[in-house]
Amino acid sequence: MKRILSQHTTISILVLLLMLTLFVLVVSTPAWAFTIDKAPQDIDLTNTVFGYLSLLIFVIGYLFVLTEEFTRLRKSKPIIVAAGLIWLVVGIGYAVHGDTETAGIAVRHNILEYAELFLFLLAAMTFINMMEERNVFAALRSWLVLKDFSILQIYWITGTLAFFISPLADNLSTALLMGAVVLAVGNNYLKFVTVGCINIVVAANAGGAFSPFGDITTLMVWQKGMVQFEEFFRLFLPALVNWLVPALIMSCVVEKAPPAQHKEHQKQMKRGGITIILLFLVTIATSVMAHSILNMPPVLGMMTGLGVLKLYGYYLSQHEAVITDHGHIHHHHKDNIQDMRDIRGDHTDVVRRFDIFKVVERASWDTLMFFYGVVLCVGGLSTLGYLALLSDTLYGSLGTTWTNSLIGVISAVIDNIPVMFAVLTMNPVMNTNEWLLVTLTAGVGGSLLSIGSAAGIALMGQAQGTYTFMSHLKWSWAIALGYVLSILTHLWINGI
Numbered sequence: 016m017k018r019i020l021s022q023h024t025t026i027s028i029l030v031l032l033l034m035l036t037l038f039v040l041v042v043s044t045p046a047w048a049f050t051i052d053k054a055p056q057d058i059d060l061t062n063t064v065f066g067y068l069s070l071l072i073f074v075i076g077y078l079f080v081l082t083e084e085f086t087r088l089r090k091s092k093p094i095i096v097a098a099g100l101i102w103l104v105v106g107i108g109y110a111v112h113g114d115t116e117t118a119g120i121a122v123r124h125n126i127l128e129y130a131e132l133f134l135f136l137l138a139a140m141t142f143i144n145m146m147e148e149r150n151v152f153a154a155l156r157s158w159l160v161l162k163d164f165s166i167l168q169i170y171w172i173t174g175t176l177a178f179f180i181s182p183l184a185d186n187l188s189t190a191l192l193m194g195a196v197v198l199a200v201g202n203n204y205l206k207f208v209t210v211g212c213i214n215i216v217v218a219a220n221a222g223g224a225f226s227p228f229g230d231i232t233t234l235m236v237w238q239k240g241m242v243q244f245e246e247f248f249r250l251f252l253p254a255l256v257n258w259l260v261p262a263l264i265m266s267c268v269v270e271k272a273p274p275a276q277h278k279e280h281q282k283q284m285k286r287g288g289i290t291i292i293l294l295f296l297v298t299i300a301t302s303v304m305a306h307s308i309l310n311m312p313p314v315l316g317m318m319t320g321l322g323v324l325k326l327y328g329y330y331l332s333q334h335e336a337v338i339t340d341h342g343h344i345h346h347h348h349k350d351n352i353q354d355m356r357d358i359r360g361d362h363t364d365v366v367r368r369f370d371i372f373k374v375v376e377r378a379s380w381d382t383l384m385f386f387y388g389v390v391l392c393v394g395g396l397s398t399l400g401y402l403a404l405l406s407d408t409l410y411g412s413l414g415t416t417w418t419n420s421l422i423g424v425i426s427a428v429i430d431n432i433p434v435m436f437a438v439l440t441m442n443p444v445m446n447t448n449e450w451l452l453v454t455l456t457a458g459v460g461g462s463l464l465s466i467g468s469a470a471g472i473a474l475m476g477q478a479q480g481t482y483t484f485m486s487h488l489k490w491s492w493a494i495a496l497g498y499v500l501s502i503l504t505h506l507w508i509n510g511i
Contacts, residue, residue, distance in 0.1 A: 058112050061400045065108030069101045069399055073392050080385075080430070081466075091381045094388030101395035108399070118398065125394035129387050131238060131314045132231070135302075136386070138317035139228065140379060142295045142324060143188050149288035152192045157282040160199045166207050169200050170214060170269050174262055177218035178255070182226030183299070186219035187379070190470035193219075194477045205481055210265040212482035213490055216471045217462045217497070221258040224458030225250040227313075228299060231386065232435040232457045237306075238313055239439055241450045244303050250455050253505040257459045260497035265490060287331055294324055382469070389433045397440045406441035415445050416511055419453040420502055423460025427467035431457045448509045455505055462494050 060066045076097030080090040106118040146152060164172060173193040181189040197211035223229025225247050227237035236242050298320025302313040396402060409418045426434045435457045445453075461468030465475055465487035474482055 058109065058114060058117075059400045060105075060108045061404055063108065065104050065111075066399050066401065069104045069395060070401070072097050072100045072104070073396060076388075076392070077429070089381045091384035091388060094385055094392060098388040098391035098395070101392055105395050105398050121394065121398045122391070125391055128394075129390040131312055132235065132386065132390075133383055135234065135238070135314040135317050136231065136383060138298075138314075138321040139185070140383075141321060142291065142298070143184050145291050145324065145328075146288065146295070147188070149285040149291055150282055151284055151288045151292065152188075153282045154284045154288075156192060156195050156199070159196045161281055164200070165271065166201060166204060167266070167269050167271055169196065170207065170211055170266060171262075173197055173211060174214045174218040174258065177215045178222040178258055181219040181222035182229040183295070185469075186223045186230060187469040187473055189219045189222070190215050190474055191477060194474045198478055204270050207269050208478055208481045209486045210268060210490070212474045212478050213487055213494075214262050214265060216465070216468065216474060216487075217261055217459075217494055218258045219470045220459050220462045220468050221254040221501075224257075224455050225254045230431075230458050232431050233454055235435055235439060236450060236454050241439070242447060242454065244307055246447060246451065247454070249509050250451055250505065252508060253455055253501040254459065256504045257455075257462075257497045257501035260500055261490065261493040264493040264496075286334075287327065290327065291324070294320065294327065298323070386432060389430070390436060393433055393436045393440055397437075402437055402441045405437070406443050410441070410443040415443065415449045416452065416506070419445075419449055420456055422453050423456030423498060424463065426457050426460040427463035431461050431468070448505075448511060451509060452502065452505055455501065456498075459498060459501060463491055463498065464488070 076093045079086065079088055079093035082088075083090045102118070102122050105121075109115070109118045159169070159172065173196050177189050177193045180192070193215045194212055197208055197215065201207040201211060220230075224233065227233050227244060227247055233247065237244060237247070298317060301320060302316030305311040305316040306313045393402070409421075413421070422434060422438065435453075438453055438457075461471065465471040465482070465484045471487065475484070
């Protein structure tokens with residue numbers, strides 16, 4: 016309790032300090048400063064108190080994000096506060112220079128960009144959560160556990176499935192699914208659990224790099240029109256190299272032993288599981304065609320598919336209910352409920368019918384809200400002029416290939432979402448192959464550290480005490496080798 020109070024006190028103090036700083040800025044600014052006539056395009060706030068204060072706010076907010084594992088403070092909370100404060104500083108900074116229009120236009124543009132991505136991600140998450148609710152993933156997991164594969168076979172099967180499932184499902188869901196299999200069959204083999212989790216993280220991140228639907232960063236690149244849908248698949252071989260190189264190296268320490276004993280029964284998919292998978296595939300195809308052929312935003316196709324899914328959810332709600340019998344839960348067709356009551360007696364009660372809005376509630380709202388904060392924070396720093404300065408420094412001095420290769424290393428420490436959004440906001444002059452390169456590195460660079468991707472962080476929680484930051488770090492050299500070879504593979508196949 017003391018720890019929680021201390022965290023809340025620290026956060027409150029920081030927020031109050033930042034608000035106080037803003038107040039001081041406003042009241043200390045002479046009234047005549049708001050009448051300065053200066054063209055908006057001539058304003059550069061990077062070397063002003065407004066720029067420095069915005070950087071400070073962003074750094075403080077992101078320090079809380081990086082320490083989420085220790086503070087247990089969800090990363091969306093500090094970054095949303097930081098976003099609001101940064102834009103207040105931006106607005107004041109531009110107003111001081113006589114421009115009361117530019118900041119408002121810029122923030123509305125950023126909110127519109129976020130809205131498109133938010134709705135797309137919400138629709139995709141709902142489909143994935145719907146499959147989970149229908150036991151699609153649980154059925155696959157129990158099938159793998161019950162097949163009595165050897166430890167080495169499980170190592171390769173989970174890695175392969177993670178690589179090929181993550182292009183459609185997000186890498187977080189994929190990692191948790193495959194991680195559950197590794198933990199179920201390998202609880203007596205700690206070394207296997209460690210390298211098995213690392214293998215899944217690398218495979219899930221690599222698989223998500225060659226598909227617009229595999230990661231938020233690839234989705235952003237696709238929606239911006241930097242890379243066409245079919246062009247992402249040119250990253251298949253580089254992504255495969257990124258996974259296979261460390262996977263082959265780590266497989267040398269996997270025990271050649273039978274799986275651990277288990278008592279699990281085969282789980283079956285609920286009614287409609289296959290239909291939902293097919294609806295998801297049709298929705299993806301609709302989004303791709305709407306964007307590629309009609310030049311419409313992909314979110315239109317995703318939201319249309321979500322509407323169809325909700326209609327199907329209505330069908331399920333009318334034909335399926337959940338009943339309890341002395342605490343035991345059973346799924347039955349609606350028409351059979353009365354028969355069940357007659358057979359089992361008054362103790363049998365209808366608990367609820369299927370409700371798709373319960374599925375929507377399970378979306379990763381922390382991720383969606385964090386994404387909002389990131390988009391607005393980076394957009395605010397860009398409006399101040401920092402991203403233009405950073406673009407000149409990196410792309411101007413190091414060159415595009417070296418900078419794009421470095422982006423992946425940066426994303427291992429800083430989340431790849433703000434890194435990629437910053438690159439897209441900079442919009443450096445690059446050809447398609449260079450955009451593919453930065454898409455690859457931003458996607459797979461997070462595998463270098465366990466905290467570098469959502470998949471790694473999730474598995475550290477799932478395999479707590481076995482798969483840790485240090486256990487991952489011991490194999491970072493192998494992952495780094497795969498990272499370098501994947502870049503070279505891309506340059507060899509696709510060119511610069």
